[in-house]
Amino acid sequence: MIDIKDLHKSYKTGATSLHVLKGINFNVKEGELVSIMGSSGSGKSTLLNILGMLDEADAGSYHLDNVPIKNLNEKIAAQYRNKFLGFIFQSFNLINYKTALDNVAMPLYYQGVSRGERLDRSMAYLEKVGLAPWARHLPNELSGGQKQRVAIARALASDPKVLLADEPTGALDTKTSYEVMDLIQGINDEGKTILVVTHEDDIAHMTKRIVNLKDGVIIDDSFVKQVRAKDHV
Numbered sequence: 459m460i461d462i463k464d465l466h467k468s469y470k471t472g473a474t475s476l477h478v479l480k481g482i483n484f485n486v487k488e489g490e491l492v493s494i495m496g497s498s499g500s501g502k503s504t505l506l507n508i509l510g511m512l513d514e515a516d517a518g519s520y521h522l523d524n525v526p527i528k529n530l531n532e533k534i535a536a537q538y539r540n541k542f543l544g545f546i547f548q549s550f551n552l553i554n555y556k557t558a559l560d561n562v563a564m565p566l567y568y569q570g571v572s573r574g575e576r577l578d579r580s581m582a583y584l585e586k587v588g589l590a591p592w593a594r595h596l597p598n599e600l601s602g603g604q605k606q607r608v609a610i611a612r613a614l615a616s617d618p619k620v621l622l623a624d625e626p627t628g629a630l631d632t633k634t635s636y637e638v639m640d641l642i643q644g645i646n647d648e649g650k651t652i653l654v655v656t657h658e659d660d661i662a663h664m665t666k667r668i669v670n671l672k673d674g675v676i677i678d679d680s681f682v683k684q685v686r687a688k689d690h691v
């Protein structure tokens with residue numbers, strides 16, 4: 459599903475250049491649940507931005523569902539992003555003046571889905587994440603965990619091939635974090651390919667494989683022997 463070969467990325471500020479990704483190689487197969495770990499500054503967000511087609515590498519190749527992701531114009535990149543990827547963020551990124559239901563339905567509007575289908579589909583995904591009773595509420599009436607569930611429903615509603623989650627539990631307390639990871643595990647059990655960026659070891663052990671980044675290189679890439687469940691973290 460994801461195939462990355464010898465990826466390099468540098469940031470240039472003035473006369474200096476910071477080499478952040480120094481030859482990343484990895485593959486993610488359909489249906490995997492993988493975490494990308496590493497300390498602050500190791501390059502996790504840089505890698506995720508490239509995977510999410512929000513930025514491009516300087517060198518190396520990236521194939522997403524066998525499609526080469528390179529030199530795409532804005533319009534094509536946006537189309538691919540809609541088709542292939544769903545995003546989940548640490549800070550939820552919900553629109554505060556729209557209800558939970560309208561937040562989930564929003565991307566479908568931009569994809570030209572009719573109003574009736576948008577609302578039906580969004581309601582079904584809110585049900586899936588356990589939030590149907592909260593459909594008419596605004597984000598500020600929801601807890602952090604509930605907000606993240608809305609964001610997950612929004613990411614799923616377009617049925618992307620891959621979910622990219624950037625520190626999805628970063629703003630949540632421990633118990634709520636495990637509940638959100640439990641939901642992510644359930645979505646993965648249904649076949650969705652999911653990548654989770656985290657710097658928390660317990661969260662990473664709720665995924666099936668941990669890729670460890672340090673100073674822009676992968677220092678370890680291993681399957682988790684015993685994937686932890688929410689009540690046994």
Ligand SMILES: Nc1ncnc2c1ncn2[C@@H]1O[C@H](COP(=O)(O)OP(=O)(O)OP(=O)(O)O)[C@@H](O)[C@H]1O
Pocket residue numbers: 469470471476478496497498499500501502503504505657
């Ligand atoms: N747009 C940019 N311009 C210049 N330097 C950048 C830019 N983005 C990131 N960096 C630098 O690149 C390095 C890697 O940053 P990155 O955000 O990928 O790390 P990270 O592992 O995600 O860290 P964190 O866990 O703190 O988010 C850091 O030293 C950072 O300061």
